[in-house]
Amino acid sequence: MSIEPKSDSVGIVTPKVEHFDQPLALGSGQSLPAYDIVYETYGELNASRSNAILICHALSGTHHAAGLHSDSDRKPGWWDHCIGPGKPIDTQLFHVVSLNNLGGCAGSTGPASINPATGRPWGPEFPVIGARDWVASQARLADRLGIARWAAVIGGSLGGMQAMLWAIDLPDRIAHCVVIAAALKLSAQNLAFNEIARQAITADPDFHDGWFLEHGSAPRRGLAIARMVGHVTYLSDELMGDKFGRELRSGSLTQGGVSNAEFQVQSYLRYQGDQFADNFDANTYLLMTRALDYFDLAREFGDDAPAAFRRAAARFLVMSFSSDWRFSPARSREIVDALISAGRDVSYTEIEAAEGHDSFLLPVARYHEALGLYLKRVHRELSHAA
Numbered sequence: 001m002s003i004e005p006k007s008d009s010v011g012i013v014t015p016k017v018e019h020f021d022q023p024l025a026l027g028s029g030q031s032l033p034a035y036d037i038v039y040e041t042y043g044e045l046n047a048s049r050s051n052a053i054l055i056c057h058a059l060s061g062t063h064h065a066a067g068l069h070s071d072s073d074r075k076p077g078w079w080d081h082c083i084g085p086g087k088p089i090d091t092q093l094f095h096v097v098s099l100n101n102l103g104g105c106a107g108s109t110g111p112a113s114i115n116p117a118t119g120r121p122w123g124p125e126f127p128v129i130g131a132r133d134w135v136a137s138q139a140r141l142a143d144r145l146g147i148a149r150w151a152a153v154i155g156g157s158l159g160g161m162q163a164m165l166w167a168i169d170l171p172d173r174i175a176h177c178v179v180i181a182a183a184l185k186l187s188a189q190n191l192a193f194n195e196i197a198r199q200a201i202t203a204d205p206d207f208h209d210g211w212f213l214e215h216g217s218a219p220r221r222g223l224a225i226a227r228m229v230g231h232v233t234y235l236s237d238e239l240m241g242d243k244f245g246r247e248l249r250s251g252s253l254t255q256g257g258v259s260n261a262e263f264q265v266q267s268y269l270r271y272q273g274d275q276f277a278d279n280f281d282a283n284t285y286l287l288m289t290r291a292l293d294y295f296d297l298a299r300e301f302g303d304d305a306p307a308a309f310r311r312a313a314a315r316f317l318v319m320s321f322s323s324d325w326r327f328s329p330a331r332s333r334e335i336v337d338a339l340i341s342a343g344r345d346v347s348y349t350e351i352e353a354a355e356g357h358d359s360f361l362l363p364v365a366r367y368h369e370a371l372g373l374y375l376k377r378v379h380r381e382l383s384h385a386a
Helices: 131-145 158-169 188-202 220-234 237-243 264-279 282-294 305-309 329-341 356-361 365-385
Strands: 016-020 035-042 052-056 095-099 152-156 176-180 248-254 257-263 315-321 346-351
Touching: 016 131, 035 131, 052 131, 052 158, 095 131, 131 158, 131 282, 152 158, 158 176, 158 282, 158 305, 176 365, 188 220, 188 282, 220 264, 220 282, 220 356, 237 264, 305 329, 315 329, 315 356, 315 365, 329 346, 346 365
Parallel strands: 052 095, 052 152, 152 176, 176 315, 315 346
Antiparallel strands: 016 035, 035 095, 248 257
């Protein structure tokens, strides 16, 4: 049965692929000889090519941020509630570009791709990728698309880290930087959660030191556990209590003991883990979490974040969510304080929301309102400059 796209949807979209033969020098000292980047676009690019917005995805994101891939597709893009006609990222005003980062597993060159030097999947030999490498590859894509300067670069979580690097590394190519639920660097607690997730994957007997594709297997159990650990940290205690409480799915609790009892939250987490394990590459998960771990915006500036931001010319919007304990509002305020110390133009809002870190992926009304109002201001600036 086909589903008619809603009037505020970007409709049916087709992913595009750009191939690059020029080697990409990486921060690790390694080089990627050639690569593909998969991306989608929504909305029309104006005559002056000045209304383009880049979407940088988070850990498990893809290029498919909005719309549907076919008439029978039942699952819209991961940010569909935010991108489209009349939505906060309004495709009647902006041309939106969303891509799958290098090292990903949704079509861009990554560990599951063939290494041209060996004729076998890259697997664990895929080069170490960092957030700066993603920005460099995104800039090459922008060149290919004829976009000299982004009206805005927008990202949540790991995507917000990339957005900040755009503003610092390529200040002439970005007018506005929107940083949502991100941080200058990971806390020790976040590093610990990522390490637990990686240990779950690498300890799975089906991991085979990263060469699982050659064994016709996949570390599904380890990936599922990694996803369950991560998913718990993305939600708030309040949301989990409201959604599940201590409701039983099956069995019963008896005084002094239990009888095959299973709580709803246990079933939910297993489902989330199994779905993720079916669709995500384990080596990509290891690569992405390490990129998160290694990110430290101020490291190359003598641990002086204001010094880093003094290179930026963009205006900033920084957003956080009250119940986010993975990337708490305190981390966003550190970004804001550094921007103020650097003399940069910054707006900040903390959104009251019960959904935890995942709030940036959800249709929280106040969040949508704040983001939409800011981007309308961006569009007005474009109109006045025309």
